Amino acid sequence: MSDMVFSHVSVLLYECIEALNIRDGYTYVDCTAGGGGHSLEIAKRMGPNSRLICFDRDKNAIAAATERLHDYLDRVTFVNENFSSIGEVLDSMGVDNLGGVLADLGCSSHQFDVPERGFSYMHDAPLDMRMDTDAPLTAFKVVNEYTEADLKRLIFEYGEERFAPRIASFIAKARKEAPIETTHQLSDIIRAAIPAAARENGPHPAKRTFQAIRIEVNAELDAIKPLINAASARLVPGGRIAIISFHSLEDRLVKLGFRDQMGGCTCPKDFPVCICGNKPKLRDLSKKPILPSDGELEANPRARSAKLRIAEKI
Numbered sequence: 013m014s015d016m017v018f019s020h021v022s023v024l025l026y027e028c029i030e031a032l033n034i035r036d037g038y039t040y041v042d043c044t045a046g047g048g049g050h051s052l053e054i055a056k057r058m059g060p061n062s063r064l065i066c067f068d069r070d071k072n073a074i075a076a077a078t079e080r081l082h083d084y085l086d087r088v089t090f091v092n093e094n095f096s097s098i099g100e101v102l103d104s105m106g107v108d109n110l111g112g113v114l115a116d117l118g119c120s121s122h123q124f125d126v127p128e129r130g131f132s133y134m135h136d137a138p139l140d141m142r143m144d145t146d147a148p149l150t151a152f153k154v155v156n157e158y159t160e161a162d163l164k165r166l167i168f169e170y171g172e173e174r175f176a177p178r179i180a181s182f183i184a185k186a187r188k189e190a191p192i193e194t195t196h197q198l199s200d201i202i203r204a205a206i207p208a209a210a211r212e213n214g215p216h217p218a219k220r221t222f223q224a225i226r227i228e229v230n231a232e233l234d235a236i237k238p239l240i241n242a243a244s245a246r247l248v249p250g251g252r253i254a255i256i257s258f259h260s261l262e263d264r265l266v267k268l269g270f271r272d273q274m275g276g277c278t279c280p281k282d283f284p285v286c287i288c289g290n291k292p293k294l295r296d297l298s299k300k301p302i303l304p305s306d307g308e309l310e311a312n313p314r315a316r317s318a319k320l321r322i323a324e325k326i
Contacts, residue, residue: 022046022047022049022050022053022116023116023118023256023304023308023312023314023315023318024256024302024304024308024315024318024320025049025050025053026053027302027320028050028053028114028116028254028256028320029050029053029054029057031114031252031254031297031302031320031322032054032111032112032114032252032254033112033250033252034054034057034058034062034111034112035059035062035111036058036059036060036061036062037059037061037062037109037111038062038109038110038111038112038248038251039062039063039064039065039102039107039109039110039111040054040058040062040063040064040065040110040111040112040113040114041064041065041066041067041098041102041110041112041113041114041243042054042064042065042066042067042114042115043067043095043098043113043114043115043116043239044067044068044095044114044115044116044117045066045067045068045073045074045077045090046068046073046076046077046116047073047076047077047080048066048073048076048077048078048079048080048081049080050114050116051064051066051077051080051081051088052080052081052084054112054114055081055083055084055087055088056084058084058087060087062087062111063087063088063089064081064084064087064088064089065088065089065090065091065101065102065105065107066081066088066089066090066091067091067093067094067095067098067101068090068091068092069092069093069094069143069144069147069230070143070144070145071092071145074090074092077090078090089105094144094235095115095235095239096234096235096238096239098113098238098239098242098243099238099241099242099245099246102242102246107246109248110243110246110247110248110251111247111248111251111252112247112251112252112253112254113239113243113247113251113252113253113254114253114254114255115239115253115254115255115256116256117232117236117255117256117257117258117262118256118258118314118318119131119143119226128140129141129142130150130151130195131222131226132195132222133195133196133198133199133216133218133219133222135195136194136195136196137194137195138152138193138194138195139151139152139155139192139193139194139195139198140152141222141225141226141229141230142229142230143230144230147229147230149228149229150229151198151225151226151229152191152192152193154166154225154228154229155183155187155192155198155225156187156191156192160180160181160183160184161180163176163179163180163183163184164176164177164179164180164181166224166225166227166228167179167180167220167221167224167225169224169261170223170224170225170227170228170233170261171220171221171222171223171224172220172259172260172261173220173221173224175205175206175207175210176221178205178206179201179202179205179206179221181205182201182202182204182205183198183201183202183205186201195222198218198221198222199217199218199222202217202218202221203217203218223259227261232262233261233262233265236255236262236265236266236269237265237269239255239269240253240255240266240269240270240272240273241269241272241273244273244293244294244323244325245293247325248325249325249326250324250325251324251325252297252322252323252324252325253294253322253323253324253325254320254321254322255320255321256318256319256320257301257318257319257321258317258318258319259317263301263319263321266321267321270294270296270321270323273292273293273294273323274292274293274294274295274296274323275290275292276290276291276292277290277291278290291326292326293325293326294323294324294325294326295323295324295326296321296322296323297322297323297324298320298321298322298323301319301320301321302319302320302321302322303318303319303320304316304318
C-alpha cells in the first residue's frame with residue numbers, strides 16, 4: 013500500500029453525527045480528520061451558513077480528507093496541527109459560533125497498515141510511530157535513548173503492562189549489543205521478556221508496549237485536557253463535544269476532563285460565600301459511554317475498544 017493511499021474506517025460514525033446535533037449557521041470542528049469519514053458526514057449535514065474545520069497532524073490524512081471532501085471545500089478549512097492548539101486556532105480565525113467538536117483519539121487504520129510508518133508489530137519496519145512525520149521524537153529514540161527506568165515507567169503507565177520491568181531490562185540489555193532499529197526486532201525482545209505462560213492467552217505480547225511507545229512519541233494524552241478546556245470555553249450554549257477513546261487511559265482523561273467542566277464552585281467547603289465565581293460549563297449527555305454495535309464490530313473488529321462520551325455546553 014502506498015503512503016498516499018489513505019484508508020480509515022470511521023468508528024461510531026452515526027452515533028457521533030447524531031451526538032453533534034448539527035444545525036445551520038455554526039462552525040464544527042473535527043479534531044482528527046483521518047481519512048475524512050466523520051468530516052464528510054458532518055459536511056453533508058451542514059447548511060450553507062456553516063463551516064467545518066478539520067485538524068490532523070498527518071499530512072497524508074489532510075491530503076486524503078481534502079480529496080474526500082472535494083464537494084464541500086468552499087465550507088471546509090484544513091489545519092495541519094495537533095488539536096491541542098484548537099483554542100488558539102479558533103481565536104485566530106475569529107470563530108464565535110462553535111456548534112460542535114468531535115475527536116476520534118485512535119490511530120487511523122492507515123497508520124497501522126502502512127508498514128514504513130512503524131506503528132505495527134505485524135509489519136517489519138523502522139521504528140518510527142510519528143503521526144507528524146516532521147516531529148523530532150521517534151520510537152527509535154525512545155527505545156534506544158531513554159533510560160531503563162524511564163522505559164519501565166512509560167511501559168507500565170501508558171501500556172498498563174505488568175511485565176514492564178522485565179521488558180525494559182531486556183530492551184536495555186539488547187541495545188548494548190547494537191541499536192534496536194525495527195519493529196520486529198523490538199517485538200522479538202518483548203516476546204522473550206514475557207514469560208511463556210503469560211503469552212499463551214490474551215493479546216499479542218508486544219501490543220501494550222507498542223501502545224506505550226506510540227503514546228510517548230506522539231504525546232497523545234497531553235492533548236486531551238487542553239482540547240476539552242478550550243472547547244468548553246468556546247462552544248455556544250447547546251453546542252456539543254463528542255470524544256471517542258480507545259483505551260482506559262484516554263477514557264479516564266476524557267471522563268475527568270468533562271467532570272472538571274461540569275463542576276461549579278471550587279472554593280474550600282468552609283468558605284461562607286463563593287469567591288471563585290466558577291459555574292458549570294458542560295452537562296453530561298452520556299452517563300455511560302456509548303459502545304459500538306454488534307454489527308459494527310463484525311464489520312470493523314478494530315472498533316472493539318471504542319467508547320464515545322458526549323457533553324453539552326450549558
